[in-house]
Amino acid sequence: MIFALAILGSFVLYLAIGAIVSRTVKSKADYFVSGRNAPTILVGGTLVASFMSTVAFMGELGMAYDGYPAALAMMVALNVCGYVGGVLFFGRYLRRSRALTVPEFFGKRFNSQTLQMIMGITVIVGIGFYLIAVTQGMMLVVQQLTGLSMGVSLLAVWLGYTVFTLLSGARGVLINDTIMFFIFAIAAVGGLGWVIMRAGGPAAAFDKMWVSTDRPDGLMWHGITSGDTYMGGPGDVLMWAITLGIVWMIVVAVSPWQSSRYLMAKNEHVSIRSALMACSSVLFLYVFLTFGGSAIALFNPDIDPSEVAFIWAAQNIMPTILGVVSVTGIVAAGLSSAASFLSIIGFSVDHDVMPWLRHKAGLREKEGSINLTRWAMVGVALVALVFTYFSPPAVLTIGYFAATLFAASWGPLAFWCIRSEKLTARGAISGVVTGFLVVGILEGLQAFSDGAIELPLWANPVLIGLAASIVATLLGNMGQTPDPRGTEFLRGLHHVPDEDRKPRDLRITRNAVIAACSVMLLCGALLLTFYAAPTFA
């Protein structure tokens, strides 16, 4: 009962914030990019909050619980590098463009409204899948804790994030995301830290996990070696950790739900510091999500489905107050991501796709109002509701599917278009569409065929998609001349704004670099002390 009340309370809190923030939203710039004046704590908070969702706290934690914590850690090690590379090689240029959406940036870069529309459609479809995965996760949490039916749980969750996003737009998402970031950080560190302490402290917990008969070799880099070894042999696990690590690295670097956060930053130093904050926070939190998640199996090795392992721990291992915070944290992680996704999809419908359709239909360009964007969001939200209701629950599968779509279709173009003046709109369109379709078809066949279609290791859909996207870009580019306005726009992007060359800003950024490096070393020291050292005793 107390868990149900906590969830209800958190919903009310988030909606109240949405209502308050909505009074400060006056223009499209406020609604889309929060007036471009957000400080590091808000941009960093929203970067992590829109990245970590129920996919992390349910899907991935469930994977660690099943006996693959080290594989997950190896994946995350590459994944977080995307923040640093992303902001330096894409994010800061995106911010300089002063676009309202990421597809608009690509449209300006190639002076092509068609490209902007196509990027907008990939946003709607790709993030739409991710929104379904996150909504499913939250629905499971609410269902598990309140005993409500699936339909009612889904409706409650859906109403929560839809009303909130409609009211407050990017500004509300930014503020709420940061609050939620702190709540789920407490949930991860406090809640899973408690699980480890209850297992006898870090040293004893790792000792027990090493000799666990339920999860033999569960702490090894390749995961469990008997039982439900659904990830395959050591080669499969390693391949998974590297390819998915690269996929997520690209996703955090260029995906619209991550890179668009830089559009809200007050200046470029804020963008860079936010990326450093996100990189170190995610790495630190996953120390707990991986090995803390695995430690839950010491108390109950038979939680089914494993996606609800954290919720079970909150209800059965943690003291009530910490359990309540933890469960609220999972809901917060889901809600913050869902609100980000819905807002980004809504912005794309209104700003990237509709203008192209109006132009093609010969209708007059409309000066977009916030209310029009809100109606677009209502439409998108309703479609997401219907799809979520009829899709079988597969939080991790759908979430990872969406990530691979963006990695292959957006990844090559995003970095390439910043460096090369030779790229043309036709090349860009060929690359994006090919990457999206190849990964969509191959990954979709593999992921949703219930094991009927199993591609060999060398035919990894993401690697094929990435290669296909690059080849298609080159082929599409042949015989084309770059648009001079696109080239001029690109040259403008390479000029560092004078206001970002202040010595004080550089000093603060240097301190942020030192702080991030310190967190990295702390993570390494924690693993070496508690995970590696005991194996030499």
Place this chain on the structure above:
Amino acid sequence: MISTVLVSVYYFLPAFIGIVASWLVIRRDYRPEERIGGKGADR
């Protein structure tokens, strides 16, 4: 086991190297503009 040391080091090293390398780029790109004539030109 050596594999556990490798996993531990692998966990933080790529990001650590990335951040250190990024500092070199940041320092180069955001260095404050020097006054015309360089250091000490107004003596």
